[in-house]
Amino acid sequence: MALHNGWKFxxxxxxxxxxxxxxxxxxxxxxxxxxxxxVPSIIHHLPxxxxxxxxxxxxxxxxxxxxxxxxxxxxxxxxxxTLLSPTLKLSSCPPPPPHASVCTVxxxxxxxxxxxxxxxQCGDLWHIEKHS
Amino acid sequence: xxxxxxxxxxxxxxSRNIPDAxxxxxxxxxxxxxxxxxxxxxxCVPIRSSAPHAVVLGVIQLTNKVSGSDVFEPExxxxxxxxxxxxYPIIFNSQxxxxxxxxxxxxxxxxxxxxxxxxxxxxxxxxxxxSQEEDD
Numbered sequence: 001m002a003l004h005n006g007w008k009f010x011x012x013x014x015x016x017x018x019x020x021x022x023x024x025x026x027x028x029x030x031x032x033x034x035x036x037x038x039v040p041s042i043i044h045h046l047p048x049x050x051x052x053x054x055x056x057x058x059x060x061x062x063x064x065x066x067x068x069x070x071x072x073x074x075x076x077x078x079x080x081x082t083l084l085s086p087t088l089k090l091s092s093c094p095p096p097p098p099h100a101s102v103c104t105v106x107x108x109x110x111x112x113x114x115x116x117x118x119x120x121q122c123g124d125l126w127h128i129e130k131h132s
Numbered sequence: 133x134x135x136x137x138x139x140x141x142x143x144x145x146x147s148r149n150i151p152d153a154x155x156x157x158x159x160x161x162x163x164x165x166x167x168x169x170x171x172x173x174x175x176c177v178p179i180r181s182s183a184p185h186a187v188v189l190g191v192i193q194l195t196n197k198v199s200g201s202d203v204f205e206p207e208x209x210x211x212x213x214x215x216x217x218x219x220y221p222i223i224f225n226s227q228x229x230x231x232x233x234x235x236x237x238x239x240x241x242x243x244x245x246x247x248x249x250x251x252x253x254x255x256x257x258x259x260x261x262x263s264q265e266e267d268d
Contacts, residue, residue, distance in 0.1 A: 018211060026218045035226045042219070046192065049215065050175070050208040053196035058138045059179075059227075060190050 018049055035059075136160055137176050138191040145188055147177040147213070151203040173197050175204040177212045181220045189223055192216070 025045045029038040039057060047055045137158045141148055153159040153171045164171050173196055179189040192212065197204050 022211070022215055022218070025215070026222070029219060029222045033226060033229050035223070035230060038222075038226075042192075046212075046215065047194060049211050050194055050204060051197055051199040052175070052194035052204075052208075053198050054194070056193045056195070057179075058142075058191045058193070060142060060188060 021045060022049055137174065138193060141176045141178050141191050142188050145178050145180060147175070147209060149204050149206075149209055150174045150176070171195055173203045175208060175212065177209070177216060179216055179220060179223060182217065189220070189227065 025041060028041050032038045043055045043057060047053065137148065137150075137153075137156070137160075140158050150156045150159070151173055153174050154161065156174075159171070159174070161171075163169070175194040177192050177194075179192060180186045194204070194208075194212070196202075197208075
């Protein structure tokens with residue numbers, strides 16, 4: 001009985017911590033109006049809720065029928081394009097909005113790419129990914 | 133857009149809990165080959181409200197469970213759905229805010245400016261109250 005109660009207590013404590021973290025995350029999201037402001041915090045905190053290793057978020061652009069992502073710590077444009085559509089050509093992607101700040105990942109090394117260069121590569125499919 | 137795992141989730145509007153990604157035909161292993169990362173379990177959940185004809189705003193994809201069993205449990209799916217039910221209106225409002233800003237229609241009521249230094253916009257109701265107080 002004591003062991004069972006101890007197990008129950010640890011389970012309830014874990015669930016309580018999970019939901020406390022979720023509420024903190026929602027509160028921090030409510031403090032920001034712009035999507036790029038709170039997307040990194042989602043990517044950072046959401047894996048902790050479910051003990052995941054990585055988190056990626058894709059946002060829809062319904063007018064272009066494509067995925068996009070605003071901004072983040074690590075954006076893998078070329079990987080996102082291959083992930084979503086293996087046949088997609090990077091040059092065929094429309095340019096990103098002016099406020100977009102993106103970077104590519106090549107050979108495991110992050111290379112920052114901003115503005116026009118990013119526009120030439122791909123703009124419509126941005127993929128944000130971060131190790132937890 | 134219909135291709136890949138996120139594409140299939142957006143199209144169907146139903147979450148997918150995949151224990152082994154390499155056994156799923158919609159998974160594209162090109163990322164793993166490029167980065168050396170080994171993807172196993174994937175939990176892909178659409179960002180949408182519970183309304184019948186709600187618009188799917190995007191997809192949250194969680195990869196590789198790091199504790200307990202290597203696969204995501206139904207409780208994990210439930211937690212992500214609870215998070216999305218709370219986050220959906222915030223994301224929806226944020227996207228609407230961005231859309232209005234891009235169109236040059238700066239929202240005056242109900243939104244706070246994205247830049248932290250700028251003050252809250254003064255609404256018509258607050259302005260009217262202030263003028264009444266000044267009159268008194």
